[in-house]
Amino acid sequence: MSEIGSNSRNGDAARLVIRFEDLKRQDGSVVGGKNASIGEMISTLAEEGITVPTGFATTSQAYWQYLKENKMQDRMASLIAEWQSGKASLADTGHDVRDLFLRGTWPTNIANEIKNFYREMETKTGIKNLSVAVRSSATAEDLPEASFAGQQESFLNISGVDALLDACKRCYSSLFTDRAIGYRQDKGFDHLRIALSIGIQRMVRSDLSGSGIMFSIDTESGFDKTVLINAAWGLGENIVQGAVNPDEYRVFKPLLNDTNFVPIIEKKRGDKLMKMVYDNEGDEPTRNVPTSRAEQTAFTLDDQDILQLSRWACAVEKHYGTPMDIEWAKDGLTNELFIVQARAETVQSRRDTGAFKTYDVSKKGRLLVSGLSIGDAAVAGRLCLIENKQNLDKFVPGSILVAKATDPDWGPLMKQAAAIITDQGGRTSHAAIVSRELGLPAVVGTENATYFLHSGQDVTVSCAEGDRGFVYEGASDITTRTLDMGSLPPVDTNIMINLANPQAAYRWWRLPVDGIGLVRMEFVVSNDIRIHPMALVHFDRLQDNKAKEEIAELTAGYNHKPNYFIEKLSRGFAALCATVFPKPAVIRLSDFKTNEYSDLIGGSEFEPSEENPMLGFRGASRYYSPRYKEGFALECRAIKRLREQMGFNNAIVMVPFCRTVTEAEEVLKVMAENGLQRGEKGLQVYVMCEIPSNVILAAEFAQHFDGFSIGSNDLTQLILGVDRDSTELAGLFNEQDEVVKRMIAQVIHVAREKGCKIGICGQAPSDHPEFAAFLVNSGIDSISVSPDSFVAVRNVIASGKRLK
Known part of the structure; x- marks a missing residue:
C-alpha cells in the first residue's frame, strides 16, 4: 500500500504538521484538497485583499503513523472485508472502525507537533487557549470525479491542548462514518488507501455575527454570471445541515468591477429561526439558541458585505480556473469578512452545456406546499414521510421522500428516492447538495411539508417553474424536451x-x-x-x-x-x-x-x-x-x-x-x-x-x-x-x-x-x-x-x- 501520493513536494511527505502558509494546492495528496486549498488562498490571494484565518494541518504521514503505532490496519481491513462480503452490517462496521480510532493513543511525536504548532498560534495572537476550528480533509477529497464535502466531521470552538487532541482523534474516526464508507464504496475508492488530514484553523467569531456558503455559479441552472450567497446568523454548521432557512443573495458578476454599480439582483430574507453560538459552560463547545425577532426580520449581510464576498468569489474562481464552492464567515468583534474554505463546484461545472432538457408541467392539481427548487426537473409519484432517523428503514424505494431535514446519515435512503421535500434548509443544505449530485428534483425550505403532506399521497414535484419549487396534488402531465444547441x-x-x-x-x-x-x-x-x-x-x-x-x-x-x-x-x-x-x-x-x-x-x-x-x-x-x-x-x-x-x-x-x-x-x-x-x-x-x-x-x-x-x-x-x-x-x-x-x-x-x-x-x-x-x-x-x-x-x- 502506497501511503504517500507521488504529487507531494519534496520534503513534505515526511512532515507530520505543516502551516497553512507553507501549503499549495498541489499538496492535496499530503493534506487533502480542503487544507491544500486553504494554504493556496493564504499564500496567493492575499494581494486580492482576501483574508483567510491562519492555522496548520496534519499530514497523511501523521495519519498512517497513527494507524501503524496503534496496530489498526489489519483489523480495519478485516472489518471492511466482512462488510463487503455481507457478513456484517454497515452500521456495525462503521462503529467498530471508529472505535479503533477513539481507543487509540497519540504517538508522542505527532502529539508534540500538534501542541507546538497550537502554542505558536497562541503566542502570535496573544490568546491563551485560543479557540480553533478542527476540520477533516480527506486526501482524495474534492477531486473532479467525486466530492467528499460534508462527509467528515468538523468541530468548532475547540480550545486547549487536551480538547484539541481529542477533537483531532474524532476527526480521524469520522473518515469511517457510515455515509463516508458507503460513498467511497459507490465511487470505487479503496477505503484503506485514503488518508485523512486535519486542519486546525483560528476561529472566526461568527457566533457574534453570521456565516454561510457561496457559489461562483448558479447551483440550479449553471448560469455562470452570478454569485449565489447563503447567509445566516451564528456559526455556519446550521446552513450545511439544513437546520435553518438562510438569506439568499444573487450578484451579477460582469458588473462587479465597476464601483459605480450595485449589481445585487436578488435579496431574499430567510426566517433564520436559530443560530449556533459558543457554549463555554456546557459539555459541548457549541449550542443552538433561538434568534430574536429582530434577527429573523433583518438581513444577515449589508450590501457592501455582499459585494465584497462576491468579488472574492470571482477572484477565487479566476485563480482556480473553475466555478467554486466557498465557505465564509464574518467576525462579530472586528466586523471582518473571512473565507474559511474553498473547493471546486462539482455539479453544474461538469454539466453538458451543448444540450439541456426542459420540463413542462400541465394539468396541475391543487398546490399543497412550495419552497426553493433544486434542479429543473419534475416528477410525479407517491410520498413517503420519514419523521426521524429511527424510521429510515421504513422508506419505500422509489417514493418521494418528505422530511423535516436531512443529514449525511440519510444518504443511502436518498439514493432510492424519486424526489425530495423538506421543511428546512436552503440551497446549500445537505438535502439540496445531495439532490443536486443525484440529479433529483427537490423542494427544500417549505416550512410545513411534514404538516400538510402524508405517506401514500400521490403528488407532482415541480422544479421546472423557476427558483420556487411546487408540490401539486395528484399526478400532473409532464412533458420533457431535449434541446441540442449544437444543431x-x-x-x-x-x-x-x-x-x-x-x-x-x-x-x-x-x-x-x-x-x-x-x-x-x-x-x-x-x-x-x-x-x-x-x-x-x-x-x-x-x-x-x-x-x-x-x-x-x-x-x-x-x-x-x-x-x-x-x-x-x-x-x-x-x-x-x-x-x-x-x-x-x-x-x-x-x-x-x-x-x-x-x-x-x-x-x-x-x-x-x-x-x-x-x-x-x-x-x-x-x-x-x-x-x-x-x-x-x-x-x-x-x-x-x-x-x-x-x-x-x-x-x-x-x-x-x-x-x-x-x-x-x-x-x-x-x-x-x-x-x-x-x-x-x-x-x-x-x-x-x-x-x-x-x-x-x-x-x-x-x-x-x-x-x-x-x-x-x-x-x-x-x-x-x-x-x-x-x-x-x-x-x-x-x-x-x-x-x-x-x-x-x-x-x-x-x-x-x-x-x-x-x-x-x-x-x-x-x-x-x-x-x-x-x-x-x-x-x-x-x-x-x-x-x-x-x-x-x-x-x-x-x-x-x-x-x-
Whole structure:
C-alpha cells in the first residue's frame, strides 16, 4: 500500500504538521484538497485583499503513523472485508472502525507537533487557549470525479491542548462514518488507501455575527454570471445541515468591477429561526439558541458585505480556473469578512452545456406546499414521510421522500428516492447538495411539508417553474424536451424571447437568443410585489385594515414603503436583464387592466369599476392620469435604479396601448419628469404597435420612439373587432387573417423607411412558427417568441419554408 501520493513536494511527505502558509494546492495528496486549498488562498490571494484565518494541518504521514503505532490496519481491513462480503452490517462496521480510532493513543511525536504548532498560534495572537476550528480533509477529497464535502466531521470552538487532541482523534474516526464508507464504496475508492488530514484553523467569531456558503455559479441552472450567497446568523454548521432557512443573495458578476454599480439582483430574507453560538459552560463547545425577532426580520449581510464576498468569489474562481464552492464567515468583534474554505463546484461545472432538457408541467392539481427548487426537473409519484432517523428503514424505494431535514446519515435512503421535500434548509443544505449530485428534483425550505403532506399521497414535484419549487396534488402531465444547441442553424433575423418570471429566466440562459423582446412588468408586480403602488404611496389613508396589515408585514424593514416597490421591481427586472446582458431586454411598462389592478393588495380603493377593462383605463392613459401618476413614478424610479445604480443599461423601455400621438408626448414628458429622458444615458423607448392608430400613424409615432413592437393579439382583436377571449367568436380570431397581415406588413415598411426598429412580441410566431416566415419576408428586424418555441421558430426561418 502506497501511503504517500507521488504529487507531494519534496520534503513534505515526511512532515507530520505543516502551516497553512507553507501549503499549495498541489499538496492535496499530503493534506487533502480542503487544507491544500486553504494554504493556496493564504499564500496567493492575499494581494486580492482576501483574508483567510491562519492555522496548520496534519499530514497523511501523521495519519498512517497513527494507524501503524496503534496496530489498526489489519483489523480495519478485516472489518471492511466482512462488510463487503455481507457478513456484517454497515452500521456495525462503521462503529467498530471508529472505535479503533477513539481507543487509540497519540504517538508522542505527532502529539508534540500538534501542541507546538497550537502554542505558536497562541503566542502570535496573544490568546491563551485560543479557540480553533478542527476540520477533516480527506486526501482524495474534492477531486473532479467525486466530492467528499460534508462527509467528515468538523468541530468548532475547540480550545486547549487536551480538547484539541481529542477533537483531532474524532476527526480521524469520522473518515469511517457510515455515509463516508458507503460513498467511497459507490465511487470505487479503496477505503484503506485514503488518508485523512486535519486542519486546525483560528476561529472566526461568527457566533457574534453570521456565516454561510457561496457559489461562483448558479447551483440550479449553471448560469455562470452570478454569485449565489447563503447567509445566516451564528456559526455556519446550521446552513450545511439544513437546520435553518438562510438569506439568499444573487450578484451579477460582469458588473462587479465597476464601483459605480450595485449589481445585487436578488435579496431574499430567510426566517433564520436559530443560530449556533459558543457554549463555554456546557459539555459541548457549541449550542443552538433561538434568534430574536429582530434577527429573523433583518438581513444577515449589508450590501457592501455582499459585494465584497462576491468579488472574492470571482477572484477565487479566476485563480482556480473553475466555478467554486466557498465557505465564509464574518467576525462579530472586528466586523471582518473571512473565507474559511474553498473547493471546486462539482455539479453544474461538469454539466453538458451543448444540450439541456426542459420540463413542462400541465394539468396541475391543487398546490399543497412550495419552497426553493433544486434542479429543473419534475416528477410525479407517491410520498413517503420519514419523521426521524429511527424510521429510515421504513422508506419505500422509489417514493418521494418528505422530511423535516436531512443529514449525511440519510444518504443511502436518498439514493432510492424519486424526489425530495423538506421543511428546512436552503440551497446549500445537505438535502439540496445531495439532490443536486443525484440529479433529483427537490423542494427544500417549505416550512410545513411534514404538516400538510402524508405517506401514500400521490403528488407532482415541480422544479421546472423557476427558483420556487411546487408540490401539486395528484399526478400532473409532464412533458420533457431535449434541446441540442449544437444543431441550431444560423439565421439573419434576430430571434428574441418573451419572459415574465425572473425566477424562471435562468432556465433559458443557454439559448443563443438575441435578447428579450418582451419583459412583462405585470408578472413581477403580481407575484413578487403583490401590492398596488398607490397603496404604498398613500398607505396612511387606506381604509381597509386587513390590507394595511398585509402591506405592513410585506414591507417590514422598509422605512419608506414606496421603496419596497422600487427595489423589488428593479431586482426582478435585473434578473431578466442579466440572462442576456449586454444584449437588449425590452421592458414593457405596466399594462394591467383595472380589474387586475383591483386584485392587488389595497388596489380596490384606487381603481374605477369598468364594464370593458380591455378597452378602458389601461396602458399609456394611466401614466399621466392623476389617478395613477404617483404609481407610475415608482415604475420610472425602479427602471432608473435598474439602469443607473445596478448597471443594466441594456434595459429598453416600452410603452403599451398608446392610442394617440398626443398621448405619446404626454407619456414621454412624465417619464422625463421622473428621470427617464429618452436618449439620455443611452435610454431607448419603444412603443407597442397593438392599435390600428399605431399602424395608420406609424410615421408620426416613429418621430417619438426608437422602435415598435407588434402586439399581434390586441392588434388582431381591434382590427377584426373580435374579443379574443370569446368562445363564441373563437373561429373568427385569426392572427394570420389577410387584413391583419397587411396591416403588419404596412407598419414594418414604414418603420424601416423611417429608420425605426421593429419587431414582434405577440403570440402568433410562437403558436404558428410558419407565421415567422411571413414576418421575415416582410423585412421585420426581430421576432420574440416564448422560450419553448425558440428552436421551432429558428428552424422554420432557417429552412426558408413558405418564403416566396
